[in-house]
Amino acid sequence: MRADPSNLPALLQLASAALPVGAFSHSLGLEAALEARVVFDAASAEQWIADYLALAWAEGEAPLWRAQYAAWTELDEQAIATLNAQLIAMRETAELRMESEQTGRSLALWLQALPQLHTLTDAHRAVLGSLHPPAYASVHACAAVVLGLADERDALYAMGWSLAENLTTAAVKLVPLGQIAGQAILRRLANHLPAWVEETLARTPAQACNFTPMLGILSAHHETQYTRLFRS
Template sequence: MATDGQILRLAQWLSPAYPVGAFAYSHGLESAVATGAVADGAALTDWLADILRFGAGRSDTIFLRAAYEAPPEDLPRIDALACAFQPSAERRTETTAQGAAFARVTAAVWPDDLPDFTYPVALGRAARLHDLPLGLTARLNLQAFLSNLVSAGIRLIPIGQTEGQRVLTALQPLCEEVAGLALTETLDDLAGTSFLADIASMTHETQYSRLFRT
């Protein structure tokens, strides 16, 4: 069972106040809203559910687990695979920039020997260094990932704060399910079939008017 200190450490790392710049990224959602593919809370719920099941929700959890369990000499290989797995230039920036920021801040505060890895690899390695429970780390990371995208949806669609909380609440059981399954999988099980979200991240690169970096 996780201790109060472990829970609070993860809450700090995954809080919007932790300066990784997550607020600047929409994971392609801005493009999906601009094209009308996501126009209300129900559509946002469906969009995010697919990202959880078939996209970065699942794959990032696999990378997180691999980094958590790997010896230090294997981390560069895992990180290179995490970079190669990104479907677009913007998505690569999203994971590398947030990972570098997380590593930089975490190493400065504690300090840790934490290179500038992609975000799930950096988080997985940091959790291992701090002896934080893998399952709790994975679940809270997915919750934080969803919270950030729901916040983006609130601003972009727009939907109200209360509707945003309904979306997040509706997705919590799936968040637990995806994390639980992904934690039983290895890098050999990696796959990505959230094609519309991937295409949205590509079209966002040339979108004329943008609030978000991705």
């Protein structure tokens, strides 16, 4: 089942780089990877971002997002709380956890401030308010449900695209790269996005796995990096 075309504005809004969640202030380990010379040019930056999307997102966070999408659809408060705790716990470092919590809180504030959103009921608001702290993926799944994105595949595309765009923008600033080179990277990442989404759809929540030791090590290094542009 595909989303109603009338919901395309909601899909685009949820995927937009203009969404005021503060994602622009996080590079998710990329800045430390550059200092360690794991990333040093356009090709290595693209590989780093692709690995993050394939391993940390498609195999780890996104399967739990799917479970949250189902839980928000049923408004299963216990499942939402349990999955939210799991999404927070799977963040290996203080900075990666901070990123999820900060963007989760910001997305919740944005969602609750939207006008004429009658599908965001008092019950939804109460459950959102009970998440301390809210993981970004938990709130994103709620947003997808109440914005009327009836096909979880479409919402996953929105989430994957926004991650790819944010990380590519960080690479343009950090490597540094030209804007055209950045857009070329983003286009190639977009070509892989359907396969990453299908990988997510093929996994159960119990199969979620974010075995990314290099990401954890470099994220921890970033906490004491001498100079940095990004919070994580």
